[in-house]
Amino acid sequence: MDFRIEARSWLESHLAQTPAPDPRAWERDLGRAGWIGIGWPGADGESYGNRRATLTQQVVWAEEYARSGAPARMGHIGENLLAPTLITYGTEEQKQRHLPPVARGETLWCQGYSEPGAGSDLAGVRTVAVPDGAGGYAVTGQKIWTSLALDADWCFVLARTDPGSTRHHGLSFLLVEMDQPGRIEVRPIRQLTGTSEFNEVFLDGARAAEVVGGEGNGWQVAMGLLALERGVSTLAQQIGFARELDQVVAAAVASGAAEDPVIRARLVRQWAELDTMRRHALRTLGSTGDPGAPSVAKLLWGGWHQRLGELAVQVAGEAGAVGPEPWSERRPYELDGAQHLFLFSRADTIYGGSDEIQRNIIAERVLGLPREPR
Template sequence: MDFRTEVRAWLDSHLAETPTPDPRAWERELGQAGWIGIGWPEDGGGAGYGNRPAPLTHQVIWAEEYARSTAPPRMGHIGENLLAPTLIAYGTEEQKRRHLPPIARGETLWCQGYSEPGAGSDLAGIRTTATPDGTGGYTVTGQKIWTSLARDADWCFVLARTEPGSTRHHGLSFLLVEMDQPGRIDVRPIRQMTGTSEFNEVFFDGARAAEVVGGEGNGWAVAMGLLALERGVSTLAQQIGFAQELDEVIAAARASGAAEDPVVRARLVRQWAELVTMRRHALRTLGTPGDPGAPSVAKLLWGGWHQRLGELAVEVRGEAGAVGPQPWSATTPYELTTAQHLFLFTRADTIYGGSDEIQRNIIAERVLGLPREPR
């Protein structure tokens, strides 16, 4: 049995038993079967912590088949694909032994404490502070925002300022904070214009951080190393989802007659061609690690593409694209259609994860060697 067939067979059989599994229990099931941590490198400290170190081709196949299945969205993505490789690269042996096995078993969930109200794309402007608490740890005070999975996470990795008076990327440290600290950590969901709350605000009021990764004051280097990992194999799985959304838009265009319009048809063809280009770019850059501009190029490609798809999703439906499911009344909550949700949510695609402006600056300064933008 080849690997793709093995993956499909496992997903089909386990999802047939429980078509809509509890997401947290599902993470443990994935861990027990050895599907978490297959991308952790054997020679980077991952040996013995992950379940089945696999070649890059197998990692891509697993990500793609998972995206094609009816499995629930992964709750362990941040721990498995962001925190774990960062610990393998920058963490101590003790930190690896403590945190990697529970991630691989699907037992602990992580969230990311980077962005703040005044420091989103400009991450170096963070103001959250951490001061030594006299026991080898730190006391963290400040606010993070747009924190996915914060309500469910057991731990949060937090970028905080540990050197008083420091500015920009100096004096930052990468801290590990346990989330179960009543009275010291407050998580508040952010209601978006879609009506849903995928993101949260997190307030730290004297929360304790017992560990620092990469050494005090080296947080910027660790944080940048993590961000370089954020757009790896997972982007290929993301593109499977994009292809499914594009198919739905094309089907809607045919059903409404909008596909007969040559302008609309040309836009649909362009969306398809750009998606093929994105996949080839992702595959090429996976084979050439270390390209400083690759993550930024990838973000620019998919952010604008997905936003334009959201616009098309509503436009091809004509007037019907502007109204919700029928019947509805003043006593029935208004629910968005899938197309409307896609349109509204994708307005943020060119902002979160590093705005388009920031990505262009990275390419200009770090790849092309152009002068820094005046501040």
């Protein structure tokens, strides 16, 4: 209880001082207070600039952060994906070099996995990395759907270091600094929502000085990282989902749509499914031996959130299809919360591993069914 009170009090006081803080400055504020990377295990009990925390305390912090309405994190890729991967597969030198700047909120990371021909099927990666003669690699290829690439200082890149290899063989997990003019170009991708959260990244001989987990072991490292993607953060994500569901319920009551028994039944079903997701997340929290748990979680929330978006515009009625005035050529349309939720959630069953890929993982790795023919 003391930890929850401390977390809630810190968030309330800092958000009251700056209701809409600058995203990078906010990361540094979190870092100075020790709220980044809580619970990272260090060598011999030491930390990398983060505070020590139990698994329960990590959940409490994630929940309080989501409830507070604090800004979306710019540093979550470095904190929740890169850091646990380095702790598991990296050398102590790599941990000492990269984890303290993440814990201080000073260094931002992005993930260089997906490619135009290798999205959910990462084994199709074609980005190549060849020795550069200086102990590192020259990386050439294209990555796509790269979140935060415009702001990131570093990128962890899955690339093919064995030119004769195929599928999941011959891949390596490389660390690439983004500030390499002429060697790295980032192009924002404009989405249905009119925003550009994702980017294309073009690498033309970009230098990668470090490999994590050893050359040729990139597939093992990459799969280990993806398993970490659905951990404590899933519970915080569900707090955000609950807030969105509350808004849809309120809109249904205000518009009178809640009087429709079909709509009312769908609202109840959304609530029941969200409660089920939370129980599943709590049951599998901290489990590293269940290869199906991350895929089940992704299947559950992807479809649920997409259905919520559909319901959000349905309860709005005709107004859900119309943008507010005034219209302008510079910004041909503005979206309200329900419209943004509907359009953005179209991608929920694709990004982070499509539903088809998640079902294959469950079928093959958990149920032991024959592999899908290629």
